[in-house]
Amino acid sequence: MAYECNGKTIEADEEGFLVNISDWNEQLAELIAKDEGVPMSPEHWEVINFLRDYYAEYQIAPAVRVLTKAIAKKMGPEKGSNKYLYELFPYGPGKQACKIAGLPKPTGCV
Amino acid sequence: MEDDFDGGTVKKFMFVNRKAPYGTIYALEVLEMVLISAAFDQDVHLAFLDDGVLQIKKGQDTKDLGHKNFSPTYRALEGYDIEKLFVEQESLEERGLTAADLMVDVEVISRADMAKLMGEMDVILTA
Amino acid sequence: MSILHTVNKSPFERANLSSCLGHANAGDAIMLYEDAVIAAMNGTAFAARIADAAKGCKICVLGADLKARGLDPANVVAGVSVIDYAGFVDLAADNASVNAWL
Structure with a gap:
């Protein structure tokens, strides 16, 4: 599949993950989120930005368990919980948030 | 062996890395397997010997290769609770390296101790 | 716990056998098959190391691979035993784990 963003065609795989992560920008994130039915709020962006920082540092999209733990460490246990993250991204903070963040599907995620 | 599929049994796993990164796909494939194995709450050990020690050499830069530099991912292992990393002293020495050349915290052990450690494992996967 | 080590590459092409011999504990078994079988033969540059390893480890070689070559x-x-496929299976069953030096 593909996304149409600013008159440009952005390539994605059959599940909607970007083929080239360098294609990502905030506008495209809003577009993917809309496709996913996720209304982007500052709280959503906080997680998306965290994921992108994590990827920049470690070159992988973290497993949900690892993401939850890392967020708890940085932003406190309230936000570092499955409940909070699944409320923001009902289809999974791993899969759905990574897709919006322009990252590959987390390793080991089916 | 009867308890192979018993979800409650924690086994000692060792992934043995013997190959340099980038020349073949082995190093990256093992790393992915290790990350996936973390989900199964097993007692995971990682060993680096022979050219495998090059996988965690500091300062890797693959820009000119057009390859992804996956070495930063070894630093993510801690977050996956994979903290038993062993590097073989002789393999480092043969390649003119020391522990100071490595990008992650590891335990440097002798070849003899590495052999002993392998003997304590339930499952060994070498690549 | 004993390990069955398997090696399938020629020691003249790769360091797998060398590394395996350096990590095998007394009581372990080492199985040479496919291109590794040349290492089991008398008169090669590896014969002395194999003879030495056979003092502490059980060293086996797959007859079918010798014959084919x-x-x-x-x-x-x-000190090296020539075995068939059934013997290979027995070795795997007799040891606590298998380390395939690929």
Whole structure:
């Protein structure tokens, strides 16, 4: 599949993950989120930005368990919980948030 | 062996890395397997010997290769609770390296101790 | 716990056998098959190391792979056993784990 963003065609795989992560920008994130039915709020962006920082540092999209733990460490246990993250991204903070963040599907995620 | 599929049994796993990164796909494939194995709450050990020690050499830069530099991912292992990393002293020495050349915290052990450690494992996967 | 080590590459092409011999504990078994079978033969540059390893480890070589390569099973290093596929399976069953030196 593909996304149409600013008159440009952005390539994605059959599940909607970007083929080239360098294609990502905030506008495209809003577009993917809309496709996913996720209304982007500052709280959503906080997680998306965290994921992108994590990827920049470690070159992988973290497993949900690892993401939850890392967020708890940085932003406190309230936000570092499955409940909070699944409320923001009902289809999974791993899969759905990574897709919006322009990252590959987390390793080991089916 | 009867308890192979018993979800409650924690086994000692060792992934043995013997190959340099980038020349073949082995190093990256093992790393992915290790990350996936973390989900199964097993007692995971990682060993680096022979050219495998090059996988965690500091300062890797693959820009000119057009390859992804996956070495930063070894630093993510801690977050996956994979903290038993062993590097073989002789393999480092043969390649003119020391522990100071490595990008992650590891335990440097002798070849003899590495052999002993392998003997304590339930499952060994070498690549 | 004993380990069955398997090696399938020629020691003249790769360091797998060398590394395996350096990590095998007394009581372990080492199985040479496919291109590794040349290491079991008398007169090679590896014969002395194999003979030495055979003092502490059980060293086996797959007869079918020797035969396919025209290598005489009667001429393997003293202490090395020539076995068939069923023997290979027995080795795997007799040891606590398998380390395939790929």
